Amino acid sequence: MALLEVQDLEIAVRTKGKLLPVVQGVSFDVDDNETLGIVGESGCGKSLTALAIMGLLGGTTVRITGGNIRFDGMDLLTLSDGERRSIMGNRMAMIFQEPMTSLNPVYRIGDQIIENIRQHQKMTNAQARDRAVELLSLVRIPNPSERVDSFPHQMSGGQRQRVMIAMALSCDPKLLIADEPTTALDVTVQKEVLDLMADLQTRMGTAIVLISHDLGVISETCDKVAVMYRGRVVEAAATENLFTELAHPYTRGLLNSIPVVDSDVDWLEAIPGRVPTLEEELTGCAFHPRCALVTKLCATTVPQEIEYKPGHSVRCHFSGKVAP
Numbered sequence: 001m002a003l004l005e006v007q008d009l010e011i012a013v014r015t016k017g018k019l020l021p022v023v024q025g026v027s028f029d030v031d032d033n034e035t036l037g038i039v040g041e042s043g044c045g046k047s048l049t050a051l052a053i054m055g056l057l058g059g060t061t062v063r064i065t066g067g068n069i070r071f072d073g074m075d076l077l078t079l080s081d082g083e084r085r086s087i088m089g090n091r092m093a094m095i096f097q098e099p100m101t102s103l104n105p106v107y108r109i110g111d112q113i114i115e116n117i118r119q120h121q122k123m124t125n126a127q128a129r130d131r132a133v134e135l136l137s138l139v140r141i142p143n144p145s146e147r148v149d150s151f152p153h154q155m156s157g158g159q160r161q162r163v164m165i166a167m168a169l170s171c172d173p174k175l176l177i178a179d180e181p182t183t184a185l186d187v188t189v190q191k192e193v194l195d196l197m198a199d200l201q202t203r204m205g206t207a208i209v210l211i212s213h214d215l216g217v218i219s220e221t222c223d224k225v226a227v228m229y230r231g232r233v234v235e236a237a238a239t240e241n242l243f244t245e246l247a248h249p250y251t252r253g254l255l256n257s258i259p260v261v262d263s264d265v266d267w268l269e270a271i272p273g274r275v276p277t278l279e280e281e282l283t284g285c286a287f288h289p290r291c292a293l294v295t296k297l298c299a300t301t302v303p304q305e306i307e308y309k310p311g312h313s314v315r316c317h318f319s320g321k322v323a324p
């Protein structure tokens with residue numbers, strides 16, 4: 001049994017009295033010490049999937065309409081609020097693209113980490129402060145014993161991202177969900193933050209779900225990859241297999257979109273068009289209006305998920321006809 005198991009997850013958004021599906025039949029699992037990458041363009045349902053796992057969807061506009069989420073054998077969808085609170089931020093933690101969504105600008109970063117630690121662990125204030133300094137040093141903040149008293153605005157974007165990672169790690173989570181954690185950072189800092197996460201995983205055996213729109217970032221960091229398009233996983237495989245046996249035209253497009261270093265053209269127009277919005281009615285494969293291989297069948301029939309190779313699934317009527 002994997003640490004995290006997501007099975008046939010369905011999420012719907014209520015707009016103008018209609019319930020529109022936004023995540024459909026999404027399944028994946030993640031083991032201890034393993035990194036799963038979820039990749040897809042903006043609007044494909046990656047963040048909603050992450051928020052559903054964390055129990056953060058809340059509200060009535062967006063809600064889970066089907067499927068199962070199991071963590072360490074527990075059914076997350078039937079937990080009481082109290083049980084859920086004790087797991088979140090303790091055994092599961094999430095970091096976001098924009099650190100200021102998790103950091104409070106009016107409190108010193110140390111105090112925020114200390115509060116987080118003391119919510120979940122029995123420690124004196126002094127012990128929690130020592131732990132906060134230790135965590136800041138672990139995420140390579142220089143002079144941690146001084147910086148612990150800084151306010152968020154006194155730090156650079158990259159440092160704030162590290163502080164948020166320190167905060168997420170303050171309770172040794174078994175699972176860390178990182179939603180576009182490096183998108184707002186420049187390339188050098190981005191690499192440092194990803195290295196840091198990999199390093200922490202080696203030390204602590206954390207399971208990681210890394211979400212990104214950038215297949216380049218995912219390919220360097222993840223053991224396996226789920227490619228999402230408009231609410232569905234359209235291809236999933238171990239990272240090395242995804243690149244050698246690539247089977248979905250959308251994955252091909254994402255791969256072509258990886259910026260080429262030292263090139264004048266740094267973002268190739270690899271996939272024409274855009275992700276259809278929720279309101280746009282679609283028949284057949286959601287990718288068909290943008291696909292070079294489109295046929296009549298694609299416009300009328302949703303492709304079923306098939307096991308294209310062992311451990312490699314794909315949803316496309318033309319699986320395997322795409323040149324890797």
Ligand SMILES: Nc1ncnc2c1ncn2[C@@H]1O[C@H](COP(=O)(O)OP(=O)(O)O)[C@@H](O)[C@H]1O
Nearest residue numbers: 013022041042043044045046047048061062278
């Ligand atoms: N709170 C919300 N209310 C209505 N629609 C939403 C809400 N959150 C997300 N959506 C819509 O759901 C779709 C998927 O969103 P999201 O999971 O954020 O995508 P991604 O993270 O892949 O960019 C988008 O079309 C988005 O506009």
Ligand SMILES: [Mg+2]
Nearest residue numbers: 046047048179
């Ligand atoms: Mg998102």
